């Protein structure tokens with residue numbers, strides 16, 4: 001059997017997804033035995049031009065991590081789509097927009113203002129802003145265009161599979177790789193490397209009928225290690241998040257952040273979690289409920305931390 | 319997914335057709351995907367209208383039907399029935415409400431037509447994904463709970479119990495009878511209230527099919543039509559009801575007294591007491607706030623004289639669980655507190671009475687033995703009756719209390735009867751004497767030379783401007799017949815307080831999922847066509863808890879509610895909603911968010927399988943758990959995400975790019 005040709009690309013992301021691939025440790029050797037890496041900017045020296053020269057569908061599987069934030073991301077998304085048989089949205093940003101998608105709560109202008117003018121550590125009296133083109137004596141310099149709105153990968157190109165997580169758990173990555181090698185992939189469009197059920201299914205914490213007496217934060221309180229975090233009043237997105245990460249957060253006594261995305265059939269992970277949690281707050285009147293909810297400092301970013309770009313509302317309108 | 323949808327647009331006479339361009343709407347429907355036929359008709363709900371649908375189902379093989387007409391509350395059952403007669407499952411029918419939601423609330427014909435299109439497209443969108451459902455049948459528990467033992471509760475209890483079915487009658491006070499037990503005579507016939515009420519009270523007390531729970535409160539209600547479960551708290555009387563013979567000797571010997579609530583403080587009662595001698599059940603209770611034993615641990619005068627040893631100071635409240643198939647709310651009303659209108663001087667001047675106090679004064683068994691006299695012991699030479707106290711008054715209650723004009727006439731008559739010399743004034747806004755024999759009663763009072771002054775009284779005071787006003791209560795009123803302000807001095811003032819909903823009406827209603835209006839009175843299912851039913855199947859309302867009304871109307875409503883209950887009971891079983899929630903067990907992660915949500919207690923948790931379950935006999939399909947389920951493992955049949963999203967897409971048909 002000829003060796004598989006695989007690629008990994010890092011679009012608008014933090015780099016954690018590529019590190020997760022490296023976290024396969026010695027198993028990376030098994031990967032290398034079964035596949036040739038034909039494009040992986042972080043680890044191998046290939047240029048975009050090398051990819052452009054490839055015949056279409058030359059790559060068997062591309063793992064695309066990161067959201068589509070700028071024109072360079074978008075160009076590579078189209079390019080890799082064309083050159084790959086199977087395109088996998090890898091990690092939360094490609095899957096749902098991820099943390100990068102929180103940018104959709106602001107406009108490009110607001111982001112640029114914060115980054116280049118209105119902050120404590122920048123002096124920019126001349127109000128210099130990134131330009132698409134800048135003339136210098138040597139010629140013309142260009143920058144990719146920064147879009148107003150972040151998109152997840154499948155809002156730009158057709159995607160075959162989604163491998164969630166921020167970053168994906170290396171064990172899941174290896175399992176999915178095994179499935180690819182064995183040709184045992186589920187139907188196109190599936191989420192792979194994650195369970196159909198939510199975190200609660202296998203969470204070892206003790207659960208009872210849910211009633212939340214009030215919300216607490218890790219900054220000021222310490223949860224016990226045995227009881228369901230939500231029942232203790234610590235926000236946990238586990239109720240509306242697929243399992244697969246091996247409960248990394250809950251095991252370190254922290255509520256799930258939701259990076260594995262919603263279970264099947266859920267359109268908006270944040271709204272679902274919000275509606276579930278709102279349903280079980282122990283308040284009989286509006287004033288009590290309001291006081292409780294006010295203890296959650298930033299609901300939009302809490303509940304849709306990874307999924308703003310994927311939610312039906314998509315962005316704040318500005 | 320369907321591919322043969324029939325669409326029917328109703329004119330509803332001019333109700334819809336006057337505002338919505340029907341031919342345009344029909345053309346629009348025809349252009350929608352999967353629609354194979356679209357028709358219009360003057361009245362879709364009529365027999366020929368329904369026949370249109372049935373014929374099309376059979377001839378064209380329609381697999382979904384959409385009717386664009388009025389509210390589904392009104393005619394969904396009609397059209398579902400029509401579909402079923404043509405062998406199309408009733409859940410494959412969808413309605414677009416273009417009357418209440420469109421033509422009745424808009425005037426711009428063009429805009430209304432566009433809105434109707436959006437509504438219709440939504441209904442078509444939903445219809446595409448409808449799935450057939452089969453309703454289940456459940457048995458009806460043949461027992462009935464009646465809450466409130468006034469004349470309404472009493473009448474309904476007797477009607478139902480006489481048919482051989484069990485009734486639990488729960489009354490908050492220590493006796494049944496309600497307000498009527500406080501009256502001496504009743505308008506317009508001047509029947510003796512006790513003579514017509516007491517036999518009914520006794521009948522209730524002795525009826526083999528009626529279980530009377532007095533001095534008791536309903537605390538919890540759950541379940542659904544045919545199968546309600548209710549928790550009742552029987553507050554302790556400190557008396558063993560089984561042992562007590564009602565001889566009354568304890569009451570006689572008790573050395574401690576306090577103001578009688580039943581006599582509105584105008585008489586004393588003992589610490590161990592029955593509210594009045596004809597009370598049913600004939601069992602006293604001890605009021606621990608007055609009884610000295612509860613304060614000092616000494617006395618026990620009652621224990622010493624009680625032969626059957628029925629008194630037990632240690633006795634606690636008792637919780638009684640009852641299961642019934644139907645519930646009638648008959649909790650009555652409360653009197654408007656005249657103290658809220660300070661210028662009338664109620665509570666300030668001893669000779670200003672509220673109407674129930676006056677009822678006791680004229681009662682032969684009341685504080686004065688039926689004599690109308692002032693605190694001084696003298697008979698009044700002039701009495702003013704002030705109408706509409708707290709009624710027809712935007713500061714208090716907007717409604718007309720319906721009975722005050724008539725009881726004011728009754729009072730005027732009784733004053734004339736008992737104080738021949740007295741001048742009696744009625745200060746009224748309008749005389750409302752609409753019942754059978756009421757106008758005649760009014761005429762009779764005119765003949766009895768009662769004076770009628772048309773105008774709302776401004777104030778009552780003891781401030782005298784001249785000799786003739788000294789020592790009197792002076793009413794200031796604009797006499798709208800004469801067109802000037804008058805001062806009228808009298809000896810006694812009787813206020814005709816309006817009727818209000820009980821303070822806790824909304825709270826009690828919530829136990830059984832029935833709602834109260836802004837004024838606190840319970841809301842009937844339909845003001846004309848279903849006046850004793852409520853939005854909750856199996857829960858009915860009767861008497862003054864629905865709105866102020868007199869005894870004849872109360873009794874008629876009570877019998878109507880009883881008839882509804884008996885009709886339900888004689889069916890024996892009922893179909894329950896098939897549009898229930900369901901759980902995909904393979905998707906349920908056992909997070910237990912839904913467990914405490916269900917207002918019908920239909921959800922339970924399976925500890926072994928680690929999943930939640932919905933009992934579909936209990937589920938009413940409200941969707942609370944569906945919204946709460948964070949993993950979409952729970953879905954609402956007939957309201958699936960797919961159906962709803964398709965409906966939304968339809969509504970937004972012209973918005974989408």
Ligand SMILES: Cc1cc2nc3c(=O)[nH]c(=O)nc-3n(C[C@H](O)[C@H](O)[C@H](O)COP(=O)(O)OP(=O)(O)OC[C@H]3O[C@@H](n4cnc5c(N)ncnc54)[C@H](O)[C@@H]3O)c2cc1C
Pocket residue numbers: 465466467468469470471488489490491494495496497498501503504505506534535536648649650651652653673674677721725728820826860861862863867868869870872
């Ligand atoms: C001064 C006055 C004079 C009137 N005179 C006449 C007249 O002459 N003729 C006439 O036709 N009408 C008259 N009416 C009207 C008459 O009072 C009503 O029509 C009648 O009392 C209504 O009966 P009901 O059973 O609905 O309510 P009610 O008589 O108010 O009885 C309700 C019962 O329910 C009980 N209850 C309330 N809440 C609860 C609860 N949560 N749990 C358990 N029990 C509860 C109450 O204790 C009460 O016993 C008069 C009204 C007034 C104010």
